[in-house]
Amino acid sequence: MITGLGQMIPGKEPRILTAKNLLGHPYKPFGRMDYFSKLGFAGIVKAMKDAGRSEWQAKRNIGLIATTRFGCLETDQNYFATVTTDHGMGASPALFAYTLPNCFLGEAAIFLGLTGEGFVINETDPTGITGLSMAMTTLFEDDSMEAMVYGICDTPQISGIKTPKNLFQGALFMVLENKAPYLHTPYGALEFDASGTIIYNQETVSDIVVLAENALKGRKS
Amino acid sequence: MEGRKTLSQRVYITDAAVVTALGSTLEETWHQLMAGRSGICKISRFDTHNYLCDKAAFIQDLVPKSQESMLPTLVERLISQLAPLGQDTLLFTATTKSCIDLIDVPGRGKDMLCSSITRYISQRLNLVDKGINISAACASGTIAIAKAAQAIALGRAQSVLVCSMDLVSEFVFSGFSALRAMSPESAKPFDQNRRGLSLGEGASALVLTGETKLKTEGLRPLAEVAGWGIAGDASHITAPDRKGTGLVQAITKALEDIEKPKIGAINAHGTGTVYNDAMELKAFERIFQNKIPPFNSVKGALGHTLGAGGGIEAALGIKMLQHGMLPPTVGLSVPEPGAESLVSNTPMEFKGKLLSTNSGFGGINAALVLSRGI
Numbered sequence: 001m002i003t004g005l006g007q008m009i010p011g012k013e014p015r016i017l018t019a020k021n022l023l024g025h026p027y028k029p030f031g032r033m034d035y036f037s038k039l040g041f042a043g044i045v046k047a048m049k050d051a052g053r054s055e056w057q058a059k060r061n062i063g064l065i066a067t068t069r070f071g072c073l074e075t076d077q078n079y080f081a082t083v084t085t086d087h088g089m090g091a092s093p094a095l096f097a098y099t100l101p102n103c104f105l106g107e108a109a110i111f112l113g114l115t116g117e118g119f120v121i122n123e124t125d126p127t128g129i130t131g132l133s134m135a136m137t138t139l140f141e142d143d144s145m146e147a148m149v150y151g152i153c154d155t156p157q158i159s160g161i162k163t164p165k166n167l168f169q170g171a172l173f174m175v176l177e178n179k180a181p182y183l184h185t186p187y188g189a190l191e192f193d194a195s196g197t198i199i200y201n202q203e204t205v206s207d208i209v210v211l212a213e214n215a216l217k218g219r220k221s
Numbered sequence: 222m223e224g225r226k227t228l229s230q231r232v233y234i235t236d237a238a239v240v241t242a243l244g245s246t247l248e249e250t251w252h253q254l255m256a257g258r259s260g261i262c263k264i265s266r267f268d269t270h271n272y273l274c275d276k277a278a279f280i281q282d283l284v285p286k287s288q289e290s291m292l293p294t295l296v297e298r299l300i301s302q303l304a305p306l307g308q309d310t311l312l313f314t315a316t317t318k319s320c321i322d323l324i325d326v327p328g329r330g331k332d333m334l335c336s337s338i339t340r341y342i343s344q345r346l347n348l349v350d351k352g353i354n355i356s357a358a359c360a361s362g363t364i365a366i367a368k369a370a371q372a373i374a375l376g377r378a379q380s381v382l383v384c385s386m387d388l389v390s391e392f393v394f395s396g397f398s399a400l401r402a403m404s405p406e407s408a409k410p411f412d413q414n415r416r417g418l419s420l421g422e423g424a425s426a427l428v429l430t431g432e433t434k435l436k437t438e439g440l441r442p443l444a445e446v447a448g449w450g451i452a453g454d455a456s457h458i459t460a461p462d463r464k465g466t467g468l469v470q471a472i473t474k475a476l477e478d479i480e481k482p483k484i485g486a487i488n489a490h491g492t493g494t495v496y497n498d499a500m501e502l503k504a505f506e507r508i509f510q511n512k513i514p515p516f517n518s519v520k521g522a523l524g525h526t527l528g529a530g531g532g533i534e535a536a537l538g539i540k541m542l543q544h545g546m547l548p549p550t551v552g553l554s555v556p557e558p559g560a561e562s563l564v565s566n567t568p569m570e571f572k573g574k575l576l577s578t579n580s581g582f583g584g585i586n587a588a589l590v591l592s593r594g595i
Binding site: 059061063064069070071073076077079080083084086087088089091092093096097099100101102103105106107109110112113114115116117118119120121122123124125126130131134137138140141142158159160161162196 | 228268270271272317318321324325327328330331333334335336339340343351352353354355356357358360361364368371372375377391392395396397398399400401451452453454455456457458459466467470474581582583584585
């Protein structure tokens with residue numbers, strides 16, 4: 001079931017993206033992150049807070065999967081500018097560290113103490129459904145997995161790239177659990193039908209953004 | 222008891238191909254590797270004057286063309302070796318940086334997306350599935366195999382093609398140089414005097430098939446994917462956990478249904494960096510105590526091929542199991558204390574299953590257990 005939702009939408013957020021705004025206190029690694037990582041990190045933290053799982057004592061077997069279309073391409077461009085400026089002499093190790101799109105999952109895992117599986121998916125048809133299916137499958141397969149955090153993350157504009165109209169811009173994450181011990185009112189239950197199609201409240205799930213909207217509506221009603 | 226639920230079918234590798242700096246086929250790469258040869262040499266692809274080293278294991282006849290990426294050419298060499306695939310085959314690719322050699326070509330940003338090379342492969346092979354790419358740094362290939370195996374084992378797929386690939390590019394080369402993770406000379410995995418990694422490039426293709434399809438179509442299993450595990454360190458994004466906590470967890474998951482003494486050898490990640498190799502040794506000690514199986518690293522010969530590494534190593538794992546031999550750890554001369562009798566620069570015999578491990582930035586670790594085909 002979906003036990004937490006968190007989103008970070010650039011332009012819609014009333015406050016700028018700082019650790020103090022997000023966490024209520026300074027967090028040095030946040031300042032080092034590239035914009036893509038900050039967005040994803042914020043989405044994950046918000047979802048875990050919503051699920052009542054942001055506080056921890058011992059590291060937990062919780063996994064993280066994210067779908068992205070453009071990933072850290074903007075950071076790639078920024079990093080390579082530091083390479084070409086001075087024939088490689090000025091290559092920035094700090095930026096290079098974020099030229100892998102899964103690094104923000106590592107940052108979130110460190111902050112939240114999550115030791116489950118973690119990887120990024122690039123879908124050719126970015127609805128987020130393949131990743132959601134993988135997250136659900138892992139929960140189904142492995143009883144020792146406490147929860148899976150799954151979502152999508154993309155930065156709004158990248159130099160030289162035309163962004164598709166239907167692309168979700170920002171970060172949207174959800175916490176999935178087999179049981180809901182931390183929350184009395186989960187958003188709703190996800191399940192596979194016999195053909196492997198994902199069903200939410202008796203309806204086929206074809207897009208993760210629509211799923212999140214429906215989940216929010218369900219809780220309000 | 223908590224753990225992995227009963228899986229509905231076994232998972233086999235029924236076709237495999239690689240292209241590496243040591244050879245344009247799996248057979249050729251295997252023979253060169255067993256002969257102790259290295260593909261690491263002076264790189265001519267870009268100016269290395271301002272970097273920590275001037276060497277990498279690159280494919281000599283993969284020549285950059287103006288305005289074009291080398292990756293589709295590499296992929297063509299790879300997929301041309303495969304037997305025809307059913308249209309219902311799913312496609313998982315694994316790459317960290319895809320066509321990153323286009324980064325300085327104006328207007329080609331879209332072609333650098335990882336999904337572009339996935340789509341290219343799907344179209345070239347006339348697959349119905351458009352495919353997905355899995356990106357998890359240097360564990361990408363292993364994780365893609367693990368997720369493919371999971372999908373088949375749970376009956377959600379009958380056949381998955383897993384293609385792993387990455388290039389030696391100035392983008393990546395400059396980055397590892399800036400991080401001071403590259404060895405000035407060729408990498409020396411598990412050597413006391415190791416000084417870092419050597420980069421490499423290559424690609425692998427593995428066709429994973431479920432037991433049902435295998436029997437129905439009378440396919441020959443090259444190896445079985447008998448176990449898999451993925452876990453994070455949650456400690457640092459560019460350095461491994463000193464105690465190997467995430468790797469221990471990944472191996473433990475991979476060994477869930479397998480008795481430890483049945484592991485006859487380990488194909489280690491073995492990058493040749495001080496911290497990675499020490500972490501792996503620590504993890505192996507924690508898992509196997511004083512009964513660590515013999516292990517090796519192919520990265521002194523093939524370089525660190527990043528997202529392709531896990532796939533290439535799994536393909537080589539088929540040969541290791543068929544021959545009951547671990548290839549030499551090229552570059553090794555004085556083994557790390559505690560590993561003296563376990564790692565060698567000459568081939569080593571083994572019996573049993575093969576454990577293969579990879580770790581990557583973001584603190585992610587992955588492990589596979591392969592056993593001989595029936």
